[in-house]
Amino acid sequence: MNNFLRNGKGMLLAYDQGFEHGPSADFNDKNIDPNHILDIAVKGEFTGLVLHKGIAEKYYNGKVPLIVKLNGKTNLPRGEPLSTQICSVEQAISLGARGVGYTIYLGSAHESVMLQEFGEIQEDAHEEGLPAIAWIYPRGEAVKNDTAPEIVAYAARAGLEIGADAVKIKYTGAPDTFQWAVKAAGATKVFMSGGPKAQTDETFFSQVKGAMDAGATGLAVGRNVWQHQEPLKMASALKEIIFSGGAIQKALQLVVAQ
Numbered sequence: 596m597n598n599f600l601r602n603g604k605g606m607l608l609a610y611d612q613g614f615e616h617g618p619s620a621d622f623n624d625k626n627i628d629p630n631h632i633l634d635i636a637v638k639g640e641f642t643g644l645v646l647h648k649g650i651a652e653k654y655y656n657g658k659v660p661l662i663v664k665l666n667g668k669t670n671l672p673r674g675e676p677l678s679t680q681i682c683s684v685e686q687a688i689s690l691g692a693r694g695v696g697y698t699i700y701l702g703s704a705h706e707s708v709m710l711q712e713f714g715e716i717q718e719d720a721h722e723e724g725l726p727a728i729a730w731i732y733p734r735g736e737a738v739k740n741d742t743a744p745e746i747v748a749y750a751a752r753a754g755l756e757i758g759a760d761a762v763k764i765k766y767t768g769a770p771d772t773f774q775w776a777v778k779a780a781g782a783t784k785v786f787m788s789g790g791p792k793a794q795t796d797e798t799f800f801s802q803v804k805g806a807m808d809a810g811a812t813g814l815a816v817g818r819n820v821w822q823h824q825e826p827l828k829m830a831s832a833l834k835e836i837i838f839s840g841g842a843i844q845k846a847l848q849l850v851v852a853q
């Protein structure tokens with residue numbers, strides 16, 4: 596995972612939402628353009644960039660370490676969620692990936708399919724010396740609350756046990772409960788997942804600060820950065836919290852600074 600860390604911490608920019616949610620759900624005229632996001636990744640000094648293979652193939656410029664997402668799905672099908680593999684580890688490497696990502700909907704009626712695919716991917720990635728990062732999102736009929744502390748900790752622990760080098764999990768809402776999830780992940784690094792754009796910057800900063808205080812390695816974020824009016828100021832504010840352990844107030848100053 597060291598490829599994606601700076602002084603042991605990481606800040607990953609995710610840009611797979613056009614596929615996962617559809618362009619009309621998340622994008623405007625600006626952030627629909629992958630070049631705009633690549634620019635934010637470079638200028639915002641992100642430690643990693645997450646793309647599906649199509650965007651990696653046509654836009655990736657080699658300037659920020661790349662994680663290729665190996666599975667994906669649209670949000671059109673109904674029923675239990677299943678995201679299957681659409682890119683091999685080999686292909687990801689040929690696109691310049693230094694890590695691979697895979698989403699597992701833990702608790703879905705189809706979780707076994709995703710667990711099996713991830714198992715093979717993890718072995719292939721490790722043979723090639725790449726970290727395997729698992730987005731572990733509890734989801735489906737059986738999951739009543741995907742941010743309940745015990746569910747998030749379960750996701751984190753599953754990540755450790757299936758051999759993920761890092762897990763991307765949702766915030767539980769409080770540092771003490773998130774700390775348990777970080778403990779459950781053991782030697783697997785924990786990244787907090789950004790989620791939909793927060794109502795206020797302060798709300799988002801308090802989640803990031805809470806996760807970092809709880810021992811997270813970093814943040815994997817998309818919408819809260821590239822849907823922000825000032826993505827680069829947002830990136831500076833997040834760097835302050837993640838890499839310098841800065842306070843929420845300091846982050847707030849940075850996001851409005853001229």
Ligand code: FBP
Pocket residue numbers: 609610611612615645730732763788789790791815816817818819
């Ligand atoms: P965001 O910060 O925009 O939430 O991005 C993180 C991410 O994990 C993306 O990689 C992924 O597309 C999205 O969240 C999944 O969102 P959802 O929880 O709606 O499936």
